Amino acid sequence: MITVIDYGMGNLHSVSKAVERLGSDVTVTSDPEQILSSAGAILPGVGAFGDAMRNLTETGLKDTVLQYARSGKPMLGICLGMQLLFSESEEYGHHQGLNLLPGKVVKFQGDYKIPHMGWNRLQFRQQSPILDGLEEGYVYFVHSFHVQVESDSHLIATTDYHQPVTAVVGHQNLYGMQFHPEKSGELGMQLLRNFLEMAKTEPVQA
Amino acid sequence: MLTKRIIPCLDVKDGRVVKGVNFVNLRDAGDPVELASIYDREGADELVFLDISASYEGRATMVEVVKQTAGEISIPFTVGGGISQVEDMTRILRAGADKVGINTAAVNNPQLISDGARRFGSQCIVVAVDAKYNEDWQEWEVYTHGGRNATGIRALEWIKRAESLGAGEILLTSMDADGTKDGFDIALTRAVSSEVTIPVIASGGAGTKEHFHDVFTEGKADAGLAATIFHYKELTIEDVKQHLRERGVEMR
Numbered sequence: 001m002i003t004v005i006d007y008g009m010g011n012l013h014s015v016s017k018a019v020e021r022l023g024s025d026v027t028v029t030s031d032p033e034q035i036l037s038s039a040g041a042i043l044p045g046v047g048a049f050g051d052a053m054r055n056l057t058e059t060g061l062k063d064t065v066l067q068y069a070r071s072g073k074p075m076l077g078i079c080l081g082m083q084l085l086f087s088e089s090e091e092y093g094h095h096q097g098l099n100l101l102p103g104k105v106v107k108f109q110g111d112y113k114i115p116h117m118g119w120n121r122l123q124f125r126q127q128s129p130i131l132d133g134l135e136e137g138y139v140y141f142v143h144s145f146h147v148q149v150e151s152d153s154h155l156i157a158t159t160d161y162h163q164p165v166t167a168v169v170g171h172q173n174l175y176g177m178q179f180h181p182e183k184s185g186e187l188g189m190q191l192l193r194n195f196l197e198m199a200k201t202e203p204v205q206a
Numbered sequence: 207m208l209t210k211r212i213i214p215c216l217d218v219k220d221g222r223v224v225k226g227v228n229f230v231n232l233r234d235a236g237d238p239v240e241l242a243s244i245y246d247r248e249g250a251d252e253l254v255f256l257d258i259s260a261s262y263e264g265r266a267t268m269v270e271v272v273k274q275t276a277g278e279i280s281i282p283f284t285v286g287g288g289i290s291q292v293e294d295m296t297r298i299l300r301a302g303a304d305k306v307g308i309n310t311a312a313v314n315n316p317q318l319i320s321d322g323a324r325r326f327g328s329q330c331i332v333v334a335v336d337a338k339y340n341e342d343w344q345e346w347e348v349y350t351h352g353g354r355n356a357t358g359i360r361a362l363e364w365i366k367r368a369e370s371l372g373a374g375e376i377l378l379t380s381m382d383a384d385g386t387k388d389g390f391d392i393a394l395t396r397a398v399s400s401e402v403t404i405p406v407i408a409s410g411g412a413g414t415k416e417h418f419h420d421v422f423t424e425g426k427a428d429a430g431l432a433a434t435i436f437h438y439k440e441l442t443i444e445d446v447k448q449h450l451r452e453r454g455v456e457m458r
Contacts, residue, residue, distance in 0.1 A: 113403050117374070118209060118251070121207070
């Protein structure tokens with residue numbers, strides 16, 4: 001069973017539908033026990049960083065997510081869900097993140113269109129099970145803030161939008177995608193499929 | 207680099223696609239879900255559904271269409287038509303649409319843009335604008351109610367205001383070009399795209415592959431939308447994309 005963590009943010013329907021189409025059982029839930037007992041968890045998110053952290057804290061799901069991250073079972077943050085994995089964000093003020101990965105969420109700044117919206121090409125930076133069997137291609141982004149990783153060892157893929165932009169991150173059992181794999185055609189579905197494959201194997205020992 | 211987007215638009219009435227659709231191997235030419243899947247497979251970068259139902263029942267049917275479509279396709283889609291309050295947005299977005307398009311309701315009540323953006327994020331709010339050149343003003347005027355009512359509002363001013371209220375994208379239809387197949391309205395598109403920093407989808411007038419090239423290069427559009435030429439297979443999405451790639455425009 002895969003769980004999509006429902007903490008009151010984001011488009012949960014399309015993520016869960018995509019997982020279902022790939023043949024995995026999936027539940028959208030805010031029940032900590034159900035989340036903790038699932039083989040893989042997805043942290044979605046559309047909206048503002050501060051609101052999301054507040055919702056996670058108020059619902060008590062922050063602890064659940066932190067506990068899940070330590071379980072060694074695969075967890076995937078999507079879009080804002082990926083940004084939340086990092087230490088801090090400067091989106092409308094200053095906010096602490098889940099601090100599972102070191103790095104900072106900053107605003108795009110420059111004389112170009114913001115949000116970064118549309119299809120952009122992934123460039124793979126290192127090997128990772130999340131990229132197994134895949135070739136570089138296009139995925140769908142919508143975001144005005146992006147992640148500056150502290151350690152390049154966490155950077156699995158980037159895209160180019162007036163600068164290199166963090167697109168896929170990973171560390172042990174934790175993964176994050178800035179774009180929407182569930183809206184990114186065949187390549188997006190393959191990335192999700194690789195994540196679901198990990199959920200079928202034994203937990204990574206942290 | 208960010209690619210330019212090609213977006214087919216489907217007009218839906220009471221849960222059925224209207225306007226001619228001329229695909230072969232269709233089980234049912236009026237089924238929006240089936241057509242959406244076909245366009246997804248053919249390489250569309252996004253889809254727009256325009257709900258032209260006039261009744262409450264028709265609108266309710268649209269929610270079902272959105273749910274089914276969200277389960278079938280893996281590209282983003284926008285739903286416009288009949289969205290006049292935040293509750294309508296909630297219903298459509300919950301059903302699985304990625305964005306909502308608002309037009310007349312936004313002109314009547316601009317706060318709808320900011321309310322929607324605050325609730326769902328700017329990226330969800332597409333402000334659709336029907337514009338027509340006004341000879342007296344020597345610039346474009348906003349029309350509402352499907353192009354029937356002139357508003358006396360200058361299009362460029364309105365679009366800048368929509369952006370400042372939190373619109374995430376502009377779906378810009380030229381009423382002068384719409385239906386002509388003579389090409390997109392380059393002057394209008396360029397004027398709007400230069401005024402705002404959010405993406406602009408150009409609509410109305412597409413007839414050839416070259417028209418897409420023109421609107422992306424000279425018109426500075428971020429996306430090009432068309433209905434008839436795709437529905438009647440006068441052009442396939444791949445034809446257009448291949449042509450644009452050859453001309454050096456980045457495509458998915």
